[in-house]
Amino acid sequence: MKYVRMMGLLWCTLVPAVSLAQAEKVLRAEEINERALVDLLAPAPARTKSRSINVTRDESSLAPAKPAAASLLITFETNSAGLTPNGKQSLDVVGRALNSEKLVPFRFAIEGHSDPRGGEEYNRQLSQSRAESVVVYLSQNHQIDRSRLKPVGKGPSQLLNPVRPEAPENRRVTIRRLDE
Numbered sequence: 001m002k003y004v005r006m007m008g009l010l011w012c013t014l015v016p017a018v019s020l021a022q023a024e025k026v027l028r029a030e031e032i033n034e035r036a037l038v039d040l041l042a043p044a045p046a047r048t049k050s051r052s053i054n055v056t057r058d059e060s061s062l063a064p065a066k067p068a069a070a071s072l073l074i075t076f077e078t079n080s081a082g083l084t085p086n087g088k089q090s091l092d093v094v095g096r097a098l099n100s101e102k103l104v105p106f107r108f109a110i111e112g113h114s115d116p117r118g119g120e121e122y123n124r125q126l127s128q129s130r131a132e133s134v135v136v137y138l139s140q141n142h143q144i145d146r147s148r149l150k151p152v153g154k155g156p157s158q159l160l161n162p163v164r165p166e167a168p169e170n171r172r173v174t175i176r177r178l179d180e
Helices: 002-022 034-041 085-098 120-142
Strands: 069-072 107-113 149-155 173-178
Touching: 034 069, 034 085, 034 173, 085 120, 107 120, 120 149, 120 173
Parallel strands: 107 149
Antiparallel strands: 069 173, 107 173
């Protein structure tokens, strides 16, 4: 009985931790670095075939891999698509990462997200303008071919923190590798 109680306690402790680990993390300016971005956006290395028997898991039951993405807290001027100096600094790191050998062959969606304040249509247009500002900045300042970057305005449709709609993590830019 004591064993069952201990396993229940362990389960209650681990389940929330696993859920939090799976939640999308938004990288703040001080957390954005080239290596982390390349690791998040590059395809996983191909698995090598071996002659061993794998008894630990059934490969066919695994969920398909999530597309490579990185959510960043890129700051803009209030009610504007104008980048702040901190936003430009973060995008300089992004530009260097996208120009890395591992990422040059790929195209990326630049998704602008917003909080719901100000109305749905206004925020959709603002998020589209912000995504376009990021594309312009990366192409002009880091010579990234615009055909590799697709701006997409998401508006308030994908809140990371629905409990606090005005939270900064809801106003973000997500860079998603477009697999072809």
